[in-house]
Amino acid sequence: MEILMAFVIGILFMTATYLMLSKSLLRIIVGTGLLSHGAHLLILTMGGLKRGAAPILGGNAENYTDPLPQALILTAIVISFGVTAFFLVLAYRTYQELGTDNVEEMRGTEKDD
Amino acid sequence: MTNLIILPILIPLFTGVILIFLNKRIAGQRVVATISSISTMIAAWLIVQKVRTDGIQSLNVSSWEAPFGITLVSDMFSALLVLTTSLISFVCLIYSFKSIGEEREKYYYYAIFNFLLVGVNGAFTTGDIFNLFVFFEVMLMSSYVLLVLGGTKIQLRESIKYLLVNVISSALFVIAVAYLYSVVGTLNMAHISSRINEISVNGMPGILTVIAVLFLIVFGLKGAIFPLYFWMPGSYYAPPVPVLALFGALLTKVGVYSITRTYTLFFYHDIDAFGILFILAILSIVFGVIGAIAYWDIKNIIIYNIIIAVGVILYGVSVLNTASISGAVYYLIHDMLIKAALFLLIGIVISITGTSNLRNISGLITRYPGLGWTFFIAALALAGIPPLSGFVGKLLIVQGGFEGESFIGGFITLMSSLLVLFSVMKIFINGFWGKNRIYRGEEKAPVKQLLVAPVILVVISALYGIGSESILPYISQAADTLINPNLYIDAVLKE
Numbered sequence: 344m345e346i347l348m349a350f351v352i353g354i355l356f357m358t359a360t361y362l363m364l365s366k367s368l369l370r371i372i373v374g375t376g377l378l379s380h381g382a383h384l385l386i387l388t389m390g391g392l393k394r395g396a397a398p399i400l401g402g403n404a405e406n407y408t409d410p411l412p413q414a415l416i417l418t419a420i421v422i423s424f425g426v427t428a429f430f431l432v433l434a435y436r437t438y439q440e441l442g443t444d445n446v447e448e449m450r451g452t453e454k455d456d
Numbered sequence: 457m458t459n460l461i462i463l464p465i466l467i468p469l470f471t472g473v474i475l476i477f478l479n480k481r482i483a484g485q486r487v488v489a490t491i492s493s494i495s496t497m498i499a500a501w502l503i504v505q506k507v508r509t510d511g512i513q514s515l516n517v518s519s520w521e522a523p524f525g526i527t528l529v530s531d532m533f534s535a536l537l538v539l540t541t542s543l544i545s546f547v548c549l550i551y552s553f554k555s556i557g558e559e560r561e562k563y564y565y566y567a568i569f570n571f572l573l574v575g576v577n578g579a580f581t582t583g584d585i586f587n588l589f590v591f592f593e594v595m596l597m598s599s600y601v602l603l604v605l606g607g608t609k610i611q612l613r614e615s616i617k618y619l620l621v622n623v624i625s626s627a628l629f630v631i632a633v634a635y636l637y638s639v640v641g642t643l644n645m646a647h648i649s650s651r652i653n654e655i656s657v658n659g660m661p662g663i664l665t666v667i668a669v670l671f672l673i674v675f676g677l678k679g680a681i682f683p684l685y686f687w688m689p690g691s692y693y694a695p696p697v698p699v700l701a702l703f704g705a706l707l708t709k710v711g712v713y714s715i716t717r718t719y720t721l722f723f724y725h726d727i728d729a730f731g732i733l734f735i736l737a738i739l740s741i742v743f744g745v746i747g748a749i750a751y752w753d754i755k756n757i758i759i760y761n762i763i764i765a766v767g768v769i770l771y772g773v774s775v776l777n778t779a780s781i782s783g784a785v786y787y788l789i790h791d792m793l794i795k796a797a798l799f800l801l802i803g804i805v806i807s808i809t810g811t812s813n814l815r816n817i818s819g820l821i822t823r824y825p826g827l828g829w830t831f832f833i834a835a836l837a838l839a840g841i842p843p844l845s846g847f848v849g850k851l852l853i854v855q856g857g858f859e860g861e862s863f864i865g866g867f868i869t870l871m872s873s874l875l876v877l878f879s880v881m882k883i884f885i886n887g888f889w890g891k892n893r894i895y896r897g898e899e900k901a902p903v904k905q906l907l908v909a910p911v912i913l914v915v916i917s918a919l920y921g922i923g924s925e926s927i928l929p930y931i932s933q934a935a936d937t938l939i940n941p942n943l944y945i946d947a948v949l950k951e
Contacts, residue, residue, distance in 0.1 A: 363624075368616070375623045382630040389638035411643070412634075415586055419630055422593045426626070429600060430619055437612040449613045 348388040355381035368434045368444040372427065379423035383416045460506060461513050461530040463499035464538050464577040467492050472570035482561050486553055489566045493546040496573070500539040507535045508930065512937065512947035514583065522949050523647040529583030529948055532934035533785060537580045537713060540789050543916070544705050544796045545573050551800050551909035552698040554902050555807065560605055560696075568605070572598035572702065579710050583948055585636065586643045588714065589629050592678070596622050599707060602699045603691065614694040621687045625677040632670035639663055646948035649721045649941050660726045668729035671718050672736070679711025681770060682739035685763050689747070692759050697803030700755070704762050705796035709788060712766055716773050716784065720938040724776070734774035738865055740767030741872045748879040752814045754802045754887065757879050758795070761838065764872055765791040771865050772853040780856020782928075782935040787849030790920060794838050794846065797913035798880075801831045804910070805887060807901040814883060818890035826907055828888045834914050835884055837921065839877035845921030846873075 355377050362374030390413075395406025438444045471492035478484045507513055512531040516522055530538070549569065556565055575595025582588050600622075604615040637643060639661075640651040652664060676684045688708075692700055715733070723729050744763030751757050769791065772784030802812070804827055809817050821828035833844070840846030850873060857866030920927065937943050 363620075371620065375620065375627075378624065378627045379630070382627040382634070385631055386634040386637070389634040391638075412637070415633075415637075418586070418590060422590070422626075425597065426593075426619075426623055429597070430623070433600075433604060433612070433615060433619065436607065437616060440607065440609055440612050446616075449616065 344392050345388055348384060348392070352381050352384050352388065355384065366445050366447050368438070368446060371446070372430050372434060375430065376423070376427050379419070379427075383419055383423075386412050386415050386419065458506065458513050459515060460499065461503055461515055461528055461535075461581060462517075464496050464503070464542060465528075465574055465581060467496045467499065468570040468573040468577065472567045472574065475567035475570060476564060479562060479564055479567070482558065485561065485566045489549055489570065490546075492570065493542065493549050496542040496577075497539070497546055500535070500542045503530055504532070504535045504539050504930070507532050508933065512944060514948050523642055523644045526587050527583040527644055527646075527948055528581050529646070529944070530581055531937045531944060531947070532930060533716075533938060534580040534713075536785070536789060536930060536934060537709070537792075538577050540792050541573065541576050541580065541706055544792060544913070545569070545702070547796065547909045547913055548698045548702050548705075548800070551701070551803070551906060554905045555803065556696060556698055557606075563605060565602075565605060568598050568601045569702075572602065572706075574598075576706050576710055580713060583645050584643050585645055585648065585718075586633055588645075589626070589633060592629065592710070593626065595707065595710065596626070599703065602702070603695050605699075606696065608694075611694045614691045617687055618691040621677060625674050628670060629674045632667055632674055635663070635667050635670065639667070644948070645717070645721060646945040650945050650949070652722055652725070653941075656725045660723075660728075664723065665726055665728050668719070668723040668726055669732060672715060672729070672733060675711045675714040675718070676736070677711070679708050679715060679766050679770075680740075680763055681711075681715075681766055682736045682743055682763075685740070685743075688763070689756055689759050692762075693755055697799060697806065701796045701799035701803070704759065704799050705792045708762055708766060709792055712769055712788060715770060716788075716938065719773060720776070720781070721941050721944060724941060730774050730776065733770060734862070734865065737767045737770035737774055738868055740764070741771065741868055742767075745872050745875045745879075749875055749882070753812050754805065754814055754817075754883050755812045757814075757883060758798050758802060761798075761876060761879065762795060764876060765795070768850065768853060768869055768872065771869060772856060775853075775856050775860040775862055775865070776939075777856050777860050778932075778935055778939055779852050779859055781938050782931050783849050783852025783854075783856055785934045785938075786852060786924075786927075786931050787846070790837075790845040790849050790917065793913050793917045793920065794834060797834045797910045797917065798831075798838060800906075800910040800913070801827065801834060802883070804901070804903055804906045805831075807906070808903065809895045814886050817887040817893075819888070819892035821888040822892045824903060826911075827903060828884075830907065830911055830914055831888065832884055833918065834910070835877070835880035837914070837917050838880055840873050841877075843922050845917045845924070848921060848924045 359374045359378035362370045390409050393408050396404035398407040398410050515528040517526045575591050578591030680688045744760050747760030769784045769788050772780040806812050837844035837846050840850045854866045
């Protein structure tokens with residue numbers, strides 16, 4: 344199972360990198376979304392996948408699954424949703440103001456405007 | 457166990473929430489923000505005194521015992537940084553009253569300002585590596601908003617780059633924490649340190665060096681060390697000056713703090729990682745100097761000076777002996793104060809002249825002697841002329857470097873002082889001396905009121921240098937914890 348997850352994470356990172364290297368702002372944002380999901384899956388895999396019962400007080404089982412990675416992912420997902428939403432709004436506003444979503448045309452050479 | 461150490465996080469948080477509801481009442485916002493800023497300063501001062509007398513303070517949030525719950529820890533290093541942060545934020549706040557403009561004030565400037573402080577103070581105080589990530593995100597989210605607030609073209613353009621760089625570095629942060637968790641199986645920083653100590657009795661395993669370098673990349677992006685500062689000159693150029701001062705004084709220093717904390721607490725066995733840190737610190741100094749003397753734009757000169765200072769501090773950390781660590785702590789606080797002061801001063805220059813190009817500025821000192829001389833003192837303090845504050849820190853760092861037999865680093869640090877002096881004197885000589893000119897927008901600039909804020913900082917910085925004898929006990933207490941991680945571990949894990 345961990346091997347499969349490793350492949351999924353690798354493919355997510357690969358796709359994210361490909362998208363973030365493109366010129367269109369929207370593709371870059373989709374790329375950042377995929378990148379953070381790859382990172383979240385990595386936390387899940389690093390903590391060890393399901394090995395036993397749910398860790399509930401009073402429940403009796405041989406093994407328990409570590410609940411911490413799931414708590415971490417929950418936090419990280421919320422943060423990445425927030426940032427992605429902000430990024431989308433920022434991209435839309437930039438498109439309105441600069442009239443382009445091509446990052447090639449957003450180079451910062453002229454300082455005074 | 458004391459609840460005191462959570463106050464510098466809670467006060468700005470509640471203030472930020474209150475300020476959201478006051479968004480159209482500018483006077484009310486100013487009063488609330490000032491009161492909260494002053495009370496944060498008092499709380500921070502009390503924490504410093506408490507840590508001085510009773511040692512490291514820790515708070516287990518919701519009473520979950522140390523390795524399991526989230527722990528907040530205030531040792532002398534973080535307490536001093538929280539105090540400096542609240543001081544700088546107070547000064548930037550009173551500077552903002554006159555310069556930020558009504559439009560931004562109505563659009564939640566002060567609220568976001570306070571949320572930024574929540575993130576910064578939280579990152580300094582937390583004792584949990586994942587919680588550090590969360591506070592980093594709080595801080596970054598506020599910084600995105602502060603950077604883009606106002607929505608001019610340059611701000612939008614640079615915010616996108618800044619946001620993209622930081623999203624990638626946040627993903628790397630999560631990855632680094634995941635790797636670290638899989639190796640040591642804990643998130644509490646003290647617990648991580650003792651576990652790493654257990655597994656590295658026969659030398660550091662390679663995976664930990666990888667994690668150390670990943671952390672260096674993540675925090676180095678925030679702190680703008682050598683190859684990772686590429687985003688900074690562009691992004692920091694865009695926002696208005698009070699925001700720039702906050703970013704330059706606080707955000708990069710949070711990165712530096714995190715590198716210092718993780719390297720001295722987790723990876724102190726790891727000679728390879730410290731070697732990399734040493735090389736990058738020296739290269740930061742060299743490239744920062746090149747940038748600082750190459751530009752003719754006053755904002756860019758000071759921005760490149762941030763990179764130099766980060767290099768000097770991290771050089772002190774990489775040597776890792778008592779003198780160099782005390783120097784790094786001392787220099788870190790000095791640099792926060794003086795960078796904020798310099799940014800606020802060049803902000804006044806820009807508001808008088810309407811330009812930041814040094815070629816179009818001259819002769820300011822004839823009509824603004826106060827501004828000129830404050831800038832002169834700040835420039836001397838930055839370069840480290842005794843008895844001002846930069847001198848003591850740099851002396852300790854260089855002394856530590858020579859004791860640790862890293863002569864090249866010490867020599868480069870000393871040489872960089874001269875070139876830093878040259879870069880700021882270039883501003884002074886070209887901008888303040890020479891032919892007196894008439895500038896448009898000159899009458900509108902409230903120079904006297906604006907000058908209050910940087911003067912406070914310069915006076916504190918001068919006192920910090922002159923009174924270094926009475927401050928050094930605090931600094932050496934901070935350095936003690938960094939040199940002996942066991943003090944930190946014992947304080948957190950054995951209540």
